Amino acid sequence: MTDIFLVASPQDGILFVKALQGKIIEIDKKRWSELPQTLYANQKQGERHYLHNEEAYLSVENISSDGKNIVRLIEDKRRILLFSTPWYQKIYGFRSGSMLKATVSSIFYSFVALFMMMILLVSCIGIEDTPSNKLTEDTQDIVAVADISEGTKDNKEQEEAKAQAEAEAKAQAEAEAEAKAKAEAEAEAEAATTTQTEFFENCTALREVYPNGVDVNHPAYQSKMDRDKDNFACER
Structure with a gap:
């Protein structure tokens, strides 16, 4: 066969080309313009x-x-465009693409996985059968009673804390109501004092504050200033 x-x-x-009887013979020719603009490339075993x-x-x-040139x-x-290498071709035994190597590697990895699973299973069984990890019924009952006691204690503490918080909230509300009532009383007293002290000698003095006069319901109203x-009083 001629190479x-x-x-x-x-x-x-x-x-x-091929070499035939000492001569180089051209078999085929592909100009650059005849080649596809895009090619996908992949590297396998030196090719x-x-x-x-x-x-x-x-x-x-x-x-x-x-x-290479x-x-x-x-x-x-x-x-x-380069083909991305499948994930399994990054594993030892699958890199070359050889079917024989891939078959041998698959068998080997299967035995390794089976061996690891057996070790894990034996370890789990050993842990379950260890006396130190088993509780007797009496011990379980003691643990259950202890849990109930702890739960009752926690509930009592929560109720006491809730009652205390409610009492504090009630006391604060009463204090706020008392302070509000006191402030309102002080405001009324101050208003009454202001009403009593609003006095004018005559209409001239009153008009300096109320240019259009005041009606009968106004604190500054005086009957002597209401001539008509x-x-x-003191209207213009």
Whole structure:
């Protein structure tokens, strides 16, 4: 079987050639304009695989320096999208993509997981059977009685605190009501004093404060200032 070689040129594109009887024969040629604008790339076992429309398009060996130069030229000329590596290919045994290695690794990891589950199960059973973790019925009864006692004590303390808070709130309300009543009484006394002391000698003095006079219900009203007896004193 004759090997086919790949040659890339910045001007001409990609050439597929083979050596036959000492001569280099051109098999196919892809100009840069004929290549898709976008290729998907993936690296597997020393080869750069390019896909287009989810189909294999081109593979280039990129271990040698010539192969690396061809890959660099292709990826300079075209828009390359890299496939993201599946999560399982990051696990030892699945990185190479070999089916045999993946099968062996799966069996190995399954045995390891089964072994760990058995250890965990035995540990749980051992903990449940440990005498120090078991309570007798008498001990459980004592614990239950202690819980009830603690609950009763807590309820009593809560009721006492509630009653004290209500008493304090009632005392505060009474003190506020008393202070309000006292303030109202003082205000009434002050108003009465002001009414009694509002006195004017004559209409001239009254009009300095009340330019239009006052009616009969006003504290400053005096009958001697109401000459026409119309219940309005010192009117103009």
